[in-house]
Amino acid sequence: MSDWKEIIDPELLSTFTGDVTVGLDLGSRTGKGVLLAGGKLYTAITPTGVYMQETADKLLDRLLKQSKVAREDIAYIVGTGYGRVALSFGEIRHKIVTEISCHAMGSHYLNAKVRSIVDIGGQDSKAIRVDPTTGKVIEFIMNDKCAAGTGRFLEKVAHLLDLTLEQLGAEALSADAPADVSSQCVVFAESEVISLKAKGVSAANIAAGIHLATARRVRNLVNRIGLEPDLVFSGGVSNNPGMTKALEELLGHPISKVKLDTIYAGALGAAIFAQKAASRSDSDLNDFALLNTK
Amino acid sequence: MSTILTSEAQEQLNHIRHSRDVVHAYSPAIQKLFNLVIDYVDDAEKAGQGGKKVIWAGVPWAMPLIYSTGAIPVAFSELGRISGQEAITISEDHYQMPAETCSMVKATAGEWYLRKQAGSSITRIFGSSSACEPYNLAWEVMKKEGFDVYTSDVVYRAPGVEGGRYEELVQYFVDEIREFNEWLTGTREIDKDSLHLEITRKNYLMRRIREIMDLRLNHPFYVKSLGIMYLLNGLTHYFGKPEEYTEVLDSLVEELSLLEANEADRRRAIPLIWTGGSGQEFGIYDAIDNAGGALLGFVSSPYAKDYNEDIDPVESLARFQLESQMAGASIYRRHVIEQQIDKIGARGLILYGYLGCSFGSVTREMYREYFHNKGIPSINLEGTFQVGPPSGQILTRIRAFIEMLS
Numbered sequence: 240m241s242d243w244k245e246i247i248d249p250e251l252l253s254t255f256t257g258d259v260t261v262g263l264d265l266g267s268r269t270g271k272g273v274l275l276a277g278g279k280l281y282t283a284i285t286p287t288g289v290y291m292q293e294t295a296d297k298l299l300d301r302l303l304k305q306s307k308v309a310r311e312d313i314a315y316i317v318g319t320g321y322g323r324v325a326l327s328f329g330e331i332r333h334k335i336v337t338e339i340s341c342h343a344m345g346s347h348y349l350n351a352k353v354r355s356i357v358d359i360g361g362q363d364s365k366a367i368r369v370d371p372t373t374g375k376v377i378e379f380i381m382n383d384k385c386a387a388g389t390g391r392f393l394e395k396v397a398h399l400l401d402l403t404l405e406q407l408g409a410e411a412l413s414a415d416a417p418a419d420v421s422s423q424c425v426v427f428a429e430s431e432v433i434s435l436k437a438k439g440v441s442a443a444n445i446a447a448g449i450h451l452a453t454a455r456r457v458r459n460l461v462n463r464i465g466l467e468p469d470l471v472f473s474g475g476v477s478n479n480p481g482m483t484k485a486l487e488e489l490l491g492h493p494i495s496k497v498k499l500d501t502i503y504a505g506a507l508g509a510a511i512f513a514q515k516a517a518s519r520s521d522s523d524l525n526d527f528a529l530l531n532t533k
Numbered sequence: 534m535s536t537i538l539t540s541e542a543q544e545q546l547n548h549i550r551h552s553r554d555v556v557h558a559y560s561p562a563i564q565k566l567f568n569l570v571i572d573y574v575d576d577a578e579k580a581g582q583g584g585k586k587v588i589w590a591g592v593p594w595a596m597p598l599i600y601s602t603g604a605i606p607v608a609f610s611e612l613g614r615i616s617g618q619e620a621i622t623i624s625e626d627h628y629q630m631p632a633e634t635c636s637m638v639k640a641t642a643g644e645w646y647l648r649k650q651a652g653s654s655i656t657r658i659f660g661s662s663s664a665c666e667p668y669n670l671a672w673e674v675m676k677k678e679g680f681d682v683y684t685s686d687v688v689y690r691a692p693g694v695e696g697g698r699y700e701e702l703v704q705y706f707v708d709e710i711r712e713f714n715e716w717l718t719g720t721r722e723i724d725k726d727s728l729h730l731e732i733t734r735k736n737y738l739m740r741r742i743r744e745i746m747d748l749r750l751n752h753p754f755y756v757k758s759l760g761i762m763y764l765l766n767g768l769t770h771y772f773g774k775p776e777e778y779t780e781v782l783d784s785l786v787e788e789l790s791l792l793e794a795n796e797a798d799r800r801r802a803i804p805l806i807w808t809g810g811s812g813q814e815f816g817i818y819d820a821i822d823n824a825g826g827a828l829l830g831f832v833s834s835p836y837a838k839d840y841n842e843d844i845d846p847v848e849s850l851a852r853f854q855l856e857s858q859m860a861g862a863s864i865y866r867r868h869v870i871e872q873q874i875d876k877i878g879a880r881g882l883i884l885y886g887y888l889g890c891s892f893g894s895v896t897r898e899m900y901r902e903y904f905h906n907k908g909i910p911s912i913n914l915e916g917t918f919q920v921g922p923p924s925g926q927i928l929t930r931i932r933a934f935i936e937m938l939s
Contacts, residue, residue, distance in 0.1 A: 340936045
């Protein structure tokens with residue numbers, strides 16, 4: 240639990256309302272939740288279970304216990320992430336928003352100057368450009384063709400090196416000569432890692448090489464949309480120091496420091512969308528009318 | 534034979550039935566349309582069994598000519614809807630087509646194999662060569678499989694081709710049309726009166742489509758995405774039943790004309806343009822509808838301009854093709870996209886293509902960059918030709934794209 244003032248960019252604090260809202264980000268590997276109430280921000284995290292609704296309910300229960308907020312006091316819930324589709328919260332008003340919009344909005348509220356986001360999740364990675372005046376997405380690109388450049392790729396490699404995912408990132412930081420991992424394909428990279436191990440290359444150097452290979456993939460996404468500072472790194476892989484280092488090295492630009500673990504950026508964005516939706520009666524309408532009838 | 538559906542294709546059929554019976558329960562015209570879709574291949578098979586001339590045809594320009602001879606064309610595009618993973622497996626394993634081959638080619642070839650095994654009455658295939666190298670491979674495979682395959686050459690109109698060179702292309706294409714007629718009927722002589730009638734019919738139907746597209750601007754959600762896609766697909770082949778398809782368009786014009794303009798829907802709609810082939814993963818259309826996107830512009834079947842009814846009908850057929858957005862260079866299609874953007878106030882483009890189609894992927898990149906520089910965002914979707922549910926990531930991208938535009 241933290242005060243909003245300690246986390247949210249001061250420029251945007253005034254846009255928060257008194258509504259109690261919840262954002263639930265159900266990723267492919269972990270579910271994250273953020274509850275906003277009474278000037279405080281609460282977070283919860285849990286591995287994603289088989290049934291998304293159960294994961295969502297578990298996150299919500301934890302948030303309510305922490306905050307001592309009554310369920311009936313929740314004004315609005317926004318669900319996001321891979322498992323958002325099936326969410327239902329009975330009498331509580333709710334809707335779904337994509338994780339792309341939520342990561343953009345969450346990152347915007349953590350740093351109002353943010354213009355570029357790298358979001359690496361368990362299943363895919365994205366590069367997003369953000370409008371710094373609204374927090375809305377201007378452009379995005381998503382790697383959804385294979386596991387290269389995703390948390391799943393790193394998880395696979397960690398297993399091959401007998402490391403946990405957390406250890407993999409830390410191990411990479413102690414590398415003295417990162418291995419050259421040329422393949423961007425998970426299947427081929429697996430063979431490459433086994434081959435490097437057989438040659439006696441250290442786990443640290445293999446880990447660093449793998450992070451650089453993954454970061455190259457992400458760099459290609461960022462290049463497609465154009466990198467403009469400030470840059471925020473969000474998603475499940477964002478608290479991996481090895482990946483942060485590799486990205487900064489390849490992108491040639493520092494990743495902005497914010498005051499919340501950016502694994503929660505999507506859930507925070509969802510909670511902020513929930514604030515906006517709670518205060519709008521016409522939240523489903525677009526501010527647009529067709530131009531012509533002929 | 535009746536259509537044998539894999540479980541994936543059965544799912545797509547359920548999707549169409551749901552769209553007919555639930556989503557469009559208010560529209561008798563769209564219900565008729567979906568009945569045509571569902572019965573198209575089965576009824577063509579029955580017609581073939583009854584002695585009618587029925588051919589597989591994947592060449593849009595040829596449809597008026599095919600109808601003028603009394604034959605029934607069955608469009609390749611419908612094979613996607615009734616095809617599943619089994620067809621792909623046959624192409625990759627039995628025919629040894631590389632996995633990277635265009636999913637449309639693999640699905641069609643595999644489906645033809647399956648249908649032949651099941652005793653299909655449709656054993657003749659008309660395709661176009663040169664346009665697509667993977668299909669050239671498929672034609673050869675199908676010939677060996679015992680199909681009577683005929684391919685005509687396409688005419689590519691490069692930018693700047695005018696004057697004498699243009700007239701040469703027209704003449705070359707006229708010769709191609711006559712040769713196709715010979716394969717189809719046994720003679721190069723074309724029944725011009727009959728072709729003229731078909732051209733007149735086509736002009737009438739294109740005018741009707743234009744009316745519908747204009748009326749939809751006041752009712753952007755009356756015909757949902759899957760419905761409008763099939764309405765436009767039908768403009769190419771009429772689902773083998775020209776009179777019934779005409780009735781669909783006539784009655785839809787009437788339905789839309791009787792409605793008051795729906796201001797709430799007009800405010801809510803995010804006008805979008807769809808370019809590229811028809812997506813066979815119907816969940817994509819649902820995702821667009823559910824996010825508030827309205828497909829109000831299309832760049833696939835040409836319908837903006839009439840055939841010339843005052844000249845020789847064979848020449849008219851050739852000139853229509855050479856002057857349309859399908860003439861070859863992608864710049865012609867780009868012009869149509871630009872016109873559509875202005876007409877509907879489009880907020881974004883959906884650039885759709887099939888997995889493995891390298892031609893399409895290059896064109897999509899060219900469009901993306903061109904329109905991005907003009908301030909029109911786009912999303913590049915790559916789907917499979919055989920049916921199946923779209924991946925969660927594709928649905929996320931569609932929804933995020935529309936959220937971005939809202």
